[in-house]
Amino acid sequence: MNLNSGGGIIAAVVNPTAEGRLEYFDRAYLLWDGNGVITYFQSEPPPLEQMAHHEILLRENRVVLPGLIDLHTHLPQYEFAGIGTDELLPWLERYTYPQEARFCDDKLAEKASAAFFQSCLKNGTTTVVAYLAPFLPAAHTAFAAAEKANLRAYLGLTLMDRNVPATLVTSVAQAERNLVELLQHYHGKGKLQLVVTPRFAMSCSPDLLSLCGEFSRAHNLFLQTHISENPTEIAETLRLFPNCKSYAAVYDSHGCLHERTLLGHGIHLSEEEIALIRERAAVIVHCPLSNTFLGSGIMPYQRYRAQGLRLGLGSDVAAGYALSMLFEARQMVEVSKLLSRFSGKDERANMEQAIFQATLGNALALERPDLGSFALGKRADLIVIDDSLCDPLLGMARNAYHTLPERLSRIFYRGHPDMVREALVDGKVVFAAGS
Numbered sequence: 464m465n466l467n468s469g470g471g472i473i474a475a476v477v478n479p480t481a482e483g484r485l486e487y488f489d490r491a492y493l494l495w496d497g498n499g500v501i502t503y504f505q506s507e508p509p510p511l512e513q514m515a516h517h518e519i520l521l522r523e524n525r526v527v528l529p530g531l532i533d534l535h536t537h538l539p540q541y542e543f544a545g546i547g548t549d550e551l552l553p554w555l556e557r558y559t560y561p562q563e564a565r566f567c568d569d570k571l572a573e574k575a576s577a578a579f580f581q582s583c584l585k586n587g588t589t590t591v592v593a594y595l596a597p598f599l600p601a602a603h604t605a606f607a608a609a610e611k612a613n614l615r616a617y618l619g620l621t622l623m624d625r626n627v628p629a630t631l632v633t634s635v636a637q638a639e640r641n642l643v644e645l646l647q648h649y650h651g652k653g654k655l656q657l658v659v660t661p662r663f664a665m666s667c668s669p670d671l672l673s674l675c676g677e678f679s680r681a682h683n684l685f686l687q688t689h690i691s692e693n694p695t696e697i698a699e700t701l702r703l704f705p706n707c708k709s710y711a712a713v714y715d716s717h718g719c720l721h722e723r724t725l726l727g728h729g730i731h732l733s734e735e736e737i738a739l740i741r742e743r744a745a746v747i748v749h750c751p752l753s754n755t756f757l758g759s760g761i762m763p764y765q766r767y768r769a770q771g772l773r774l775g776l777g778s779d780v781a782a783g784y785a786l787s788m789l790f791e792a793r794q795m796v797e798v799s800k801l802l803s804r805f806s807g808k809d810e811r812a813n814m815e816q817a818i819f820q821a822t823l824g825n826a827l828a829l830e831r832p833d834l835g836s837f838a839l840g841k842r843a844d845l846i847v848i849d850d851s852l853c854d855p856l857l858g859m860a861r862n863a864y865h866t867l868p869e870r871l872s873r874i875f876y877r878g879h880p881d882m883v884r885e886a887l888v889d890g891k892v893v894f895a896a897g898s
C-alpha cells in the first residue's frame with residue numbers, strides 16, 4: 464500500500480457510544496486517511512471519488528469491533544497463565560517472583576516479550592497497559608518488542624524494594640535512574656508510553672512510593688499499582704504503614720493517587736477509601752478473571768459506577784488466565800450476576816456495558832478519547848472477527864440466529880481468540896491470522 468494512501472473496510476460493525484451503549488451496523492463503510500485517522504463512517508457508501516486512492520478491505524461476513532484495550536496485565540507472567548490455585552500472597556511467592564526472576568536472562572526476555580505482544584494482537588488487544596519484569600535490560604527488550612509489534616503499549620518497569628526475593632529488589636536511587644533512562648528512550652516515541660509501576664504497597668518502602676508519586680506527577684505519567692485485592696494483603700499493608708488509616712491513604716500520603724493512577728482490583732474498599740479515590744479521580748481497574756482465579760472476591764462494578772468512580776477493565780495475566788479482553792468482559796458480566804444474587808441488590812452488568820468498558824470505557828480511563836470507537840477524527844484501531852468459527856460444524860449459513868446483536872452475543876459467550884482474524888492499528892494491518 465502507498466504510505467500516503469488511505470484505507471477502508473466494509474463489514475458489519477459494532478460501535479460503542481459515549482453513553483455506554485452499542486450501535487449495530489449490518490453493513491458499514493469505514494474509511495481512514497494515510498495517517499490512520501477516520502475520515503468516513505456511515506452505513507451508506509461514500510461518494511466514489513472519496514474512495515479513490517483507498518485500499519478497501521471487503522469483509523462482508525465478518526464483524527468489526529474497535530481494537531480492545533487491556534488496562535492491567537503483566538508481561539513476564541504470561542508463560543504460567545492458568546497455573547496455580549493459591550491465594551494472592553502464596554501465589555506470588557510460589558509462581559510470580561521466581562518467574563519474574565527468570566527475566567534477567569536476556570534471551571528469555573526477548574523471546575517472551577515478542578510472544579506476549581503477538582499474543583495481545585492475536586487476542587484482539589491493540590492497546591495494552593502492562594507491568595514488566597524488574598530489570599532494566601528486560602524493560603528495554605519489552606519496549607523494543609512492543610515497537611516492533613506496532614501496538615499501543617503503556618509499559619512500566621515493576622519497582623520493589625522490600626518483602627520480595629533479593630534478586631527482584633531495586634533501590635530507590637536505582638529506580639530513579641531507571642525511570643529517567645526509560646523516559647528519555649521511549650516515552651512518547653511512536654505508540655509507546657512509560658508508566659510508573661510500584662508493584663503494590665507491601666513491596667515498596669515509603670521512599671520508593673514517594674519517588675513514584677513525585678516522578679509520575681513531574682512528568683505527567685500514568686502510575687499503575689494494585690490495591691485492596693486480598694484481606695491478608697490489606698492487613699499486611701496496614702501493618703507496614705502504621706501511620707496510614709487505610710490502604711488508599713497509603714498511596715495518597717505518598718503522592719501516588721491522582722487522575723493518571725490505575726489501581727488494579729479495589730475489591731474490599733471502605734466507603735472512606737472510595738470517597739478518597741473519587742476525589743483524586745484515580746481509576747479502579749476491574750480484573751474479574753484474576754479475582755475468581757485467586758478467590759480474591761468480586762469487585763462491585765455497578766455500585767462503584769453509581770458512586771462516581773472512574774473504572775477500567777484488565778486481564779491481569781497471569782492471575783487472570785486469559786489475555787483475551789472478550790473473556791474478561793464476559794467474566795465481568797458473569798460475576799456481577801453472582802454478586803447480585805448474594806448481595807440481594809441488583810448489581811448486574813450486561814454485555815453492552817462490558818464491551819463498552821473493554822473499548823471506549825478503557826480508552827477514556829487512559830485519557831485517549833481518540834481510541835475505543837469509530838467516529839470522524841478518531842484512530843482506525845479495529846479487529847475483524849469471523850463468528851462462523853464459534854462453531855464450525857454448526858455453521859452460520861443454516862443458523863436462524865443471525866441478527867448482529869445475536870452474532871455479537873455468540874461471540875461474547877462462545878468466542879475464542881482464533882476468531883480474531885485481523886487487527887489494525889492506525890489503519891495498518893498489524894496482525895493477520897495464518898500469515
Ligand SMILES: [Zn+2]
Pocket residue numbers: 535536537689727779
Ligand atoms: Zn496485577
